[in-house]
Ligand SMILES: Nc1ncnc2c1ncn2[C@@H]1O[C@H](COP(=O)(O)OP(=O)(O)OP(=O)(O)O)[C@@H](O)[C@H]1O
């Protein structure tokens with residue numbers, strides 16, 4: 001424990017955030033209270049402008065609370081003395097694959113973070129190899145990033161975060177600009193690094209099929225947390241889901257239509273796997 005806050009979690013208390021450019025406008029985040037425990041896999045969903053990216057940027061101090069606090073493993077993001085450590089703990093991957101790669105060779109790009117931390121070259125080499133392996137990109141080590149696909153660039157960006165050995169990985173719509181195969185590859189890598197390395201995942205997405213991969217879904221609505229629960233809890237209330245501007249996961253939509261056609265399908269079908277299992281039983 002450091003002060004009142006426990007180590008090993010992100011705690012947001014009574015957080016309000018207002019973009020200063022718009023003095024008369026509403027707050028982008030309105031009294032957020034949220035605890036993210038180490039090892040969780042959380043999806044954040046919600047309409048455009050609901051505050052998802054603003055929330056993500058609070059987690060590593062890219063934005064600082066207007067009121068309230070964000071505490072990362074005991075460190076207040078407003079404290080300049082520890083912001084560097086906060087940034088090492090919470091890695092970010094953004095939507096646009098082309099904005100995140102800086103070096104001319106893949107391995108140099110992945111090495112960039114640890115180099116900035118002053119880590120010795122031998123250790124950097126080890127980390128680069130490990131990180132590229134973790135996302136299945138070892139073979140592209142010597143490639144020029146601009147020759148890679150969007151999905152592969154996102155994998156390199158994730159490897160760059162892994163090489164910093166961050167505990168938390170925040171991904172802000174990492175698949176939004178990718179084709180289906182790139183999307184699949186990125187999601188697979190995210191799932192694997194969560195399972196293998198226990199890295200805490202905070203995945204912002206517009207795709208409900210991605211959100212149901214998480215253990216917990218946070219639904220943002222007009223700067224507030226509207227719902228916070230397991231995928232099952234969140235999607236059990238289809239009317240509320242619609243009211244929050246979201247779609248049901250594809251499998252749930254199909255299950256609903258099959259039910260209307262008179263098929264005997266269970267009520268709580270959310271993932272494709274569940275639907276397939278249910279159809280087998282039928
Ligand atoms: N740089 C900015 N300056 C001023 N207002 C901003 C800025 N970025 C976001 N906002 C406003 O803050 C609110 C929350 O925006 P935010 O980008 O966090 O939403 P979001 O849920 O990530 O949306 P999207 O799904 O479109 O990415 C919106 O009203 C938005 O217009």
Ligand SMILES: [Mg+2]
Nearest residue numbers: 052053054172
């Ligand atoms: Mg956003």
